[in-house]
Amino acid sequence: MSLFKTRLFWIALGIVVIASTLPLYVSGYILGLLTVAYYFGVFAMSWDLLFGFAGEVNFGPTFLIGVGAYTAGIINHEYGLSVYLCIFIGAMASVIAGFVLALPALRVRGPYFGLTTLVAVLMLQNFIVVFADLTGGEIGLTIPDVITINASANYWIALGFMSISAAVLYGLSQSPLGLVLQASGQDPVQAGALGFNIVKHKLFAFIVSAFFSGLAGAMLVFYFGTASVGTVVDVAVGVQVIVAAVLGGRRTVLGAALGAIFLIVAGEFLRPTGELATFIVSAVALLVVLFFPGGFLGAAMSREARS
Amino acid sequence: MDATSNFAPVLEVRGLTKRFGGLTAVKNLSLELRAGEIFGLIGPNGSGKSTAMKSIMGIERPTTGDVVFQGENIAGLPAHKIARKGFGMVFQHSRPLNRQTVLENIMVALLPDSLLMLFADKALTERAEWIAERVGLAAVMHRKPPTLPFADLRRMELAKAIARDPKVVLVDEPFAGLTLAEVGIFSELISSFRDEGRAVLLVDHNVKSVAALVDRVLAMYLGEEICTGRADEVMRNETVRRVYLGGAIETSARPETSFADKVPLLQVENVSVFYGKAQALDNVSIHVHQGEFVSVVGLNGAGKTTLFNAISGFLPYTGEIVRGGESLRGVSPAKIARHGLVQCPESRELFGEMSVRENLDLGGHHLSDEARPKQIEWLFELFPILRERQGQMAQTLSGGEQQMLAIGRALMMQPKILILDEPTLGLAPVILEQLSKALEKLRQTSDITVLLGEQNVTFALPHADRVYVLEHARIVWEGDPGRFAAEAGEGYL
Numbered sequence A: 001m002s003l004f005k006t007r008l009f010w011i012a013l014g015i016v017v018i019a020s021t022l023p024l025y026v027s028g029y030i031l032g033l034l035t036v037a038y039y040f041g042v043f044a045m046s047w048d049l050l051f052g053f054a055g056e057v058n059f060g061p062t063f064l065i066g067v068g069a070y071t072a073g074i075i076n077h078e079y080g081l082s083v084y085l086c087i088f089i090g091a092m093a094s095v096i097a098g099f100v101l102a103l104p105a106l107r108v109r110g111p112y113f114g115l116t117t118l119v120a121v122l123m124l125q126n127f128i129v130v131f132a133d134l135t136g137g138e139i140g141l142t143i144p145d146v147i148t149i150n151a152s153a154n155y156w157i158a159l160g161f162m163s164i165s166a167a168v169l170y171g172l173s174q175s176p177l178g179l180v181l182q183a184s185g186q187d188p189v190q191a192g193a194l195g196f197n198i199v200k201h202k203l204f205a206f207i208v209s210a211f212f213s214g215l216a217g218a219m220l221v222f223y224f225g226t227a228s229v230g231t232v233v234d235v236a237v238g239v240q241v242i243v244a245a246v247l248g249g250r251r252t253v254l255g256a257a258l259g260a261i262f263l264i265v266a267g268e269f270l271r272p273t274g275e276l277a278t279f280i281v282s283a284v285a286l287l288v289v290l291f292f293p294g295g296f297l298g299a300a301m302s303r304e305a306r307s
Numbered sequence B: 001m002d003a004t005s006n007f008a009p010v011l012e013v014r015g016l017t018k019r020f021g022g023l024t025a026v027k028n029l030s031l032e033l034r035a036g037e038i039f040g041l042i043g044p045n046g047s048g049k050s051t052a053m054k055s056i057m058g059i060e061r062p063t064t065g066d067v068v069f070q071g072e073n074i075a076g077l078p079a080h081k082i083a084r085k086g087f088g089m090v091f092q093h094s095r096p097l098n099r100q101t102v103l104e105n106i107m108v109a110l111l112p113d114s115l116l117m118l119f120a121d122k123a124l125t126e127r128a129e130w131i132a133e134r135v136g137l138a139a140v141m142h143r144k145p146p147t148l149p150f151a152d153l154r155r156m157e158l159a160k161a162i163a164r165d166p167k168v169v170l171v172d173e174p175f176a177g178l179t180l181a182e183v184g185i186f187s188e189l190i191s192s193f194r195d196e197g198r199a200v201l202l203v204d205h206n207v208k209s210v211a212a213l214v215d216r217v218l219a220m221y222l223g224e225e226i227c228t229g230r231a232d233e234v235m236r237n238e239t240v241r242r243v244y245l246g247g248a249i250e251t252s253a254r255p256e257t258s259f260a261d262k263v264p265l266l267q268v269e270n271v272s273v274f275y276g277k278a279q280a281l282d283n284v285s286i287h288v289h290q291g292e293f294v295s296v297v298g299l300n301g302a303g304k305t306t307l308f309n310a311i312s313g314f315l316p317y318t319g320e321i322v323r324g325g326e327s328l329r330g331v332s333p334a335k336i337a338r339h340g341l342v343q344c345p346e347s348r349e350l351f352g353e354m355s356v357r358e359n360l361d362l363g364g365h366h367l368s369d370e371a372r373p374k375q376i377e378w379l380f381e382l383f384p385i386l387r388e389r390q391g392q393m394a395q396t397l398s399g400g401e402q403q404m405l406a407i408g409r410a411l412m413m414q415p416k417i418l419i420l421d422e423p424t425l426g427l428a429p430v431i432l433e434q435l436s437k438a439l440e441k442l443r444q445t446s447d448i449t450v451l452l453g454e455q456n457v458t459f460a461l462p463h464a465d466r467v468y469v470l471e472h473a474r475i476v477w478e479g480d481p482g483r484f485a486a487e488a489g490e491g492y493l
């Protein structure tokens, strides 16, 4: 296993190095696509930390993403603060919103946690529509500033951000803290009797997840130049994040990023098929989940473990 | 022992009461635990032993009463705080981390409750290794739990409970499901906790082993204390005998020639089953006549459950399984069950969030509207406690009550062939006696055929007309129960 861990590290590093050379020879269109995919990768990895390790199904990843994205966007729009400050404030807003949501939600057991998170998304969506003056409503919010207009630079920022997030989230998942988190998800009663404050650990996982989701959400809107319900809040976006994580492999963190990139890229390449695209991607996702419940990376790892 | 009894108790429970809605599971219970003492808690199923333990540990919040540990009242604190004060608990059912090694599982128990713990230090690993060795897991500590035999999983639970060197260890049913030899080893382990000066609270239905191990024992019934004292005194107590121990199990075998059918009702011929590369059944052949009671005796991991699952249609196999002249190959499990071959699985498979009554009604849903109440009535005679618990959610039942419900649900289906896989797991002696009588009555009044899988031969033998011994995936002995002790009893008796 430890051999595999180091192998995994070199493989990941290799992929990142190769990916970083892409701007030298691929079109701006593909770069743009991958930029979005990398941000989605962070959404999916953050989600897997909660589901795969803490054992909590968050049906509302877009609540955390959306709060980060809109806070950053609104502050930039209203007060014209610098982009980086806006992004930071967005991430913090997401952490606070996550804390306020999770504290009561984690006290209820089982599927109710998931339902609470789902309701939160719907509330956020309503809020955005109702306070259209502030948020741009259904049309969306135009954001005056951007990080940069250089496609390659945007690409590298997204890649770097995803890599760092992956290192942090993966490292966390493999640390003793990750073990405790997993034990709390697996058997909360026993974890409590072993001396672990379950609520504290799960809350921590939720906050970490919120931080990275919010950060990625904020960065994404500065890349797009707009924030809209359809891109960062809608339940369908959340479902896509969840599917990506499950597709890539539960409890692998890194698999989630692969799943997200696959979903976004496949969706784009199938775009000429029109409505059929969503169907094909969904069908592939369904097949993977049915026949390789461990996902891409889960299947690869169990083969590795067997040999 | 006598020297230690002079010390002040480490743990004092005073007037502990725990209510669940209208049910008082533990009523005004008081006990004292001293360092270096093993204190037993016995009582019939549902008498409140596990609830008392969970209330001490903080997993359940006591309704009233004090739990005083080293002079401090800890009643009502959350479990993680109580654990950190010096308590460890061994759970009957636990879900280990299956993707981590045994060592990592033990290491979890050693970690501090801190969010800053990002790297495990060397000392932690060494301590975990030492504990693994201490409980006899040295050889397997780098393996993952799903690949371990049952007894090793139980060892791992012991290891986790004592990892942080607790002063008080609570152990709920450590012997359930273990073989005779393993019970011996676990008894030694538990008594070594005593030698290290820990106070141990022990619950188990293996009366012999508990009696041999404990310094004092408290017998409970309906949540209340009956009496406390030395094991031999308590076992002699009239009430304890009546409500817990019951009488001896007795019946007699019928010779195989007395079964009229020439072709047995159920024939398993040269059946082999593989899980991946591992062979779980190797050319197993058994047969059961109409109306016959056959026991398959085997230790953990011998393949009993695999055999039953193959018969019930859950597993692919090579060879033939024939019922009443018709091959069962390719017949769906649901259809096999509908036609009267019903298995009561070891894992119980209850509908946890449905009530007791709903579970039973599901079992009897194919019965006619007149037959169903009659069958339920009959079942309530057999397991009176289920009548009282009708409205309760199945997952909140005590361990033994769940076992009764699982058997009860299988009986509601009025099976023609009933497969009971380890039915005695977690049952109090008195319930074993009741179950035994019920089986005997079934045998006399109906033509039900029973296939019983057990490692508890004191239960398996009296109910068998014939016995098979399954060892390492193979049938190694067949014969009538009278000859078992002499020819195959080693390791079981």
Ligand SMILES: Nc1ncnc2c1ncn2[C@@H]1O[C@H](COP(=O)(O)OP(=O)(O)OP(=O)(O)O)[C@@H](O)[C@H]1O
Pocket (backbone or CB within 6 Å): B020, B023, B025, B043, B044, B045, B046, B047, B048, B049, B050, B051, B052, B389, B392, B396, B397, B398, B399, B400, B401, B426, B428
């Ligand atoms: N959460 C709950 N809600 C309602 N009733 C409960 C709950 N937990 C336990 N009970 C009931 O309290 C009683 C005592 O249960 P407990 O598990 O303590 O029994 P036990 O003595 O450990 O029995 P066993 O020997 O079968 O394990 C049982 O009748 C059980 O059905």
Ligand SMILES: [Mg+2]
Pocket (backbone or CB within 6 Å): B049, B050, B051, B172, B398, B399, B400
């Ligand atoms: Mg119990």
